[in-house]
Amino acid sequence: MDAFTGELGSGDRLLMAAIDLIAEKGYNGVTTAEIASAAGLSEKTLFRHFGSKLNLLESAIDRFRYAEEMRQLFEGKLVWDLESDLYAIGVKYHEIMNRNRKLLMISIKDEAHLPGLKERKMQHPHQLLDFLDRYFRTMAEKGKIANGNPRMLAFTFLMANFGAFINDLEAGENYPGIGLDSFIRESVKIFARSVAR
Amino acid sequence: MDAFTGELGSGDRLLMAAIDLIAEKGYNGVTTAEIASAAGLSEKTLFRHFGSKLNLLESAIDRFRYAEEMRQLFEGKLVWDLESDLYAIGVKYHEIMNRNRKLLMISIKDEAHLPGLKERKMQHPHQLLDFLDRYFRTMAEKGKIANGNPRMLAFTFLMANFGAFINDLEAGENYPGIGLDSFIRESVKIFARSVAR
């Protein structure tokens, strides 16, 4: 039936409610009764499905992990024009990070309960850093950008976007007049000018 | 006596222990007994001093708030050489942010308990953004850097440093081979090249 109606099963409704509430209030800040109620189910059903609160959280993380997404960036077709490529990478980066926003929030707030989650979350940036590093090297070999310190260029670009993401993440409308898209566009120009020949 | 020995009074010991533990485990993740014990005092003494757990946290925030520190950046003597000035600002920024690290962590983890703290914490970046904006404008007027979008340049510089700080903050040694000081130096060079004439 679900396959036809598109409705979610009880298990998934509980997992989604758990992600929402724990991301907002933290693991210790939310009760199992609250989660069940947000899912429109009884607390008893929650325990029948998951046995314990901790297992509910772990299941939720497993279920909503967008594990390999950062690889999309690697598969995206590059056109070997610095500004175009950096812009596309920036847009994709924020797209993925925003989709993972709630899990990120949980991994920040409740690292104590979740050994290993933080480490797994950090694999993505590492992959992206290596990718950008190689990209800049290749661009230099092609003679399209100046020689320099490609790894630090990659790292700074990554940190700028990470900072912008975190800033939005926890504060919403923090800097009036500065939107995400204009930030991506302008910051790409800044980096592009820095390595122009 | 304290004035001579340099020892802290009971109240301050409790406040420090509270900051340490709440930053690490979150408000709901730590008990009053734990805090008192970490301060080497009894739980009873904690309540005699502060009355309630929440009031303890609020007092701790008041006590250890480095409210006006970001202004030091404004008073720091600029030499109107782009690389020197940006480097000095970067170093000072991380110095201040690191000193505020624990309060920052609390404001991220437990915003729920502390309405208004997040807002106060955001005043600093705004001031710094305005300051950088004006600095770049002046540099352009002096003919020392190219004309462009000073506000976005300031914002990107700020975000890069913020991202690097947060990255260290929650993950420690995340990117092997990339230390804070080398990041500041190299990122400054990247931004400087971007606006060189």
Add this chain to the structure above:
DNA sequence: TATGTCTGTCAGTACTTACTGACATTGTAT
């Protein structure tokens, strides 16, 4: 109809934890 599955209700247990009151102890100042 009969059976199995999923769910709700309700009462309850065991544990944690913020917070209190009564009283003793220690050290300091007068």
Add this chain to the structure above:
DNA sequence: ATACAATGTCAGTAAGTACTGACAGACATA
């Protein structure tokens, strides 16, 4: 010596919360 201020000990209360067991109703399938 006496009074006072700060602290400890200990027992305890009240509330919250993760988690359970017993039972019943709804619904689909055979």
